[in-house]
Amino acid sequence: MVCSTHTAEELVPWNHAFVVTSLASEAPETLFKTYRQRGNAENQIKELKCGFGFDKTDSSTFARNTARALITGIAYNLVQLFKQLFVSEDRRSTISSLRFSLFHIAGRITWHARRVVIHLASNYVYKNWFSRLMDEVHQLAT
Known part of the structure:
Protein backbone atom coordinates (compact mmCIF):
# COMPACT_ATOMS: atom_id res chain seq x y z
CA MET A 1 0.00 0.00 0.00
CA ILE A 105 20.46 32.31 26.05
CA ALA A 106 23.35 34.60 26.82
CA GLY A 107 22.23 37.17 29.33
CA ARG A 108 22.14 38.09 32.99
CA ILE A 109 19.64 38.35 35.78
CA THR A 110 19.52 41.35 38.09
CA TRP A 111 17.35 42.38 41.03
CA HIS A 112 16.06 45.94 41.38
CA ALA A 113 13.51 47.09 43.96
CA ARG A 114 12.41 43.51 44.72
CA ARG A 115 11.94 42.74 41.02
CA VAL A 116 13.82 40.23 38.95
CA VAL A 117 14.97 41.64 35.61
CA ILE A 118 16.20 39.37 32.82
CA HIS A 119 18.61 41.04 30.39
CA LEU A 120 18.84 38.97 27.21
CA ALA A 121 21.62 39.29 24.67
CA SER A 122 20.72 41.78 21.96
CA ASN A 123 21.46 39.23 19.22
CA TYR A 124 19.22 36.50 20.70
CA VAL A 125 17.38 35.11 17.69
CA TYR A 126 14.22 34.11 19.58
CA LYS A 127 13.97 37.28 21.71
CA ASN A 128 10.50 38.34 20.49
CA TRP A 129 9.12 34.82 20.85
CA PHE A 130 10.66 34.47 24.32
CA SER A 131 9.20 37.83 25.43
CA ARG A 132 5.75 36.91 24.14
CA LEU A 133 5.88 33.55 25.92
CA MET A 134 6.94 35.21 29.17
CA ASP A 135 4.08 37.72 28.87
CA GLU A 136 1.55 34.93 28.30
CA VAL A 137 2.87 32.90 31.23
CA HIS A 138 2.75 35.99 33.45
CA GLN A 139 -0.85 36.74 32.40
CA LEU A 140 -1.84 33.18 33.21
CA ALA A 141 -0.22 33.45 36.64
CA THR A 142 -2.09 36.66 37.56
Missing part, protein backbone atom coordinates in the same frame (compact mmCIF):
# COMPACT_ATOMS: atom_id res chain seq x y z
CA VAL A 2 1.38 3.45 -0.92
CA CYS A 3 0.12 6.89 0.10
CA SER A 4 1.44 9.86 -1.89
CA THR A 5 0.88 13.44 -0.79
CA HIS A 6 1.92 16.71 -2.35
CA THR A 7 1.76 20.37 -1.33
CA ALA A 8 2.60 23.39 -3.45
CA GLU A 9 5.31 24.57 -1.03
CA GLU A 10 7.38 21.39 -1.19
CA LEU A 11 10.53 21.35 -3.29
CA VAL A 12 10.31 17.60 -3.74
CA PRO A 13 7.04 17.02 -5.57
CA TRP A 14 5.81 13.93 -3.74
CA ASN A 15 5.98 12.52 -0.24
CA HIS A 16 5.52 8.75 -0.30
CA ALA A 17 4.56 6.60 2.67
CA PHE A 18 4.73 2.83 2.37
CA VAL A 19 2.91 0.42 4.65
CA VAL A 20 3.54 -3.32 4.58
CA THR A 21 1.02 -5.17 6.71
CA SER A 22 -0.74 -8.48 7.12
CA LEU A 23 -4.02 -6.73 8.02
CA ALA A 24 -5.63 -7.10 4.60
CA SER A 25 -9.20 -6.98 5.90
CA GLU A 26 -9.00 -3.29 6.89
CA ALA A 27 -9.72 -0.37 4.59
CA PRO A 28 -6.54 1.40 3.37
CA GLU A 29 -7.55 4.69 5.04
CA THR A 30 -8.00 2.92 8.38
CA LEU A 31 -4.62 1.20 8.04
CA PHE A 32 -2.79 4.45 7.30
CA LYS A 33 -4.47 6.18 10.23
CA THR A 34 -3.55 3.29 12.55
CA TYR A 35 0.08 3.19 11.42
CA ARG A 36 0.48 6.97 11.63
CA GLN A 37 -0.80 6.90 15.21
CA ARG A 38 1.64 4.11 15.97
CA GLY A 39 4.49 6.15 14.48
CA ASN A 40 3.41 9.13 16.57
CA ALA A 41 3.44 6.98 19.71
CA GLU A 42 6.97 5.82 18.87
CA ASN A 43 8.05 9.46 18.51
CA GLN A 44 6.58 10.24 21.93
CA ILE A 45 8.44 7.30 23.47
CA LYS A 46 11.66 8.48 21.81
CA GLU A 47 11.14 11.98 23.22
CA LEU A 48 10.53 10.53 26.69
CA LYS A 49 13.79 8.58 26.45
CA CYS A 50 16.03 11.16 24.77
CA GLY A 51 14.57 14.41 26.06
CA PHE A 52 13.53 13.45 29.57
CA GLY A 53 15.79 10.52 30.46
CA PHE A 54 12.89 8.11 30.89
CA ASP A 55 15.12 5.13 30.18
CA LYS A 56 17.43 5.86 33.12
CA THR A 57 16.90 3.17 35.71
CA ASP A 58 20.18 3.33 37.59
CA SER A 59 18.72 3.28 41.10
CA SER A 60 19.13 0.13 43.14
CA THR A 61 15.46 -0.36 44.01
CA PHE A 62 12.33 -0.82 41.96
CA ALA A 63 10.48 1.82 44.01
CA ARG A 64 13.07 4.51 43.23
CA ASN A 65 13.05 3.68 39.53
CA THR A 66 9.24 3.74 39.54
CA ALA A 67 9.20 7.13 41.27
CA ARG A 68 11.71 8.47 38.76
CA ALA A 69 9.60 7.18 35.85
CA LEU A 70 6.44 8.76 37.30
CA ILE A 71 8.16 12.13 37.81
CA THR A 72 9.49 11.95 34.25
CA GLY A 73 5.97 11.25 32.97
CA ILE A 74 4.61 14.24 34.89
CA ALA A 75 7.37 16.47 33.47
CA TYR A 76 6.57 15.25 29.95
CA ASN A 77 2.87 16.02 30.39
CA LEU A 78 3.63 19.48 31.80
CA VAL A 79 5.79 20.27 28.77
CA GLN A 80 3.01 19.05 26.46
CA LEU A 81 0.54 21.32 28.28
CA PHE A 82 3.01 24.22 28.00
CA LYS A 83 3.32 23.61 24.25
CA GLN A 84 -0.48 23.51 23.81
CA LEU A 85 -1.01 26.71 25.79
CA PHE A 86 1.91 28.84 24.67
CA VAL A 87 3.63 27.47 21.58
CA SER A 88 1.97 27.98 18.21
CA GLU A 89 1.27 24.95 16.05
CA ASP A 90 4.03 25.77 13.54
CA ARG A 91 6.66 25.93 16.32
CA ARG A 92 5.70 22.69 18.07
CA SER A 93 8.81 20.66 18.50
CA THR A 94 10.66 18.33 20.81
CA ILE A 95 11.80 19.21 24.30
CA SER A 96 15.40 19.34 23.05
CA SER A 97 14.68 22.08 20.52
CA LEU A 98 12.45 23.99 22.97
CA ARG A 99 15.17 23.76 25.60
CA PHE A 100 17.71 25.08 23.11
CA SER A 101 15.45 27.90 21.85
CA LEU A 102 14.26 29.08 25.26
CA PHE A 103 17.04 28.36 27.72
CA HIS A 104 20.36 28.54 25.86
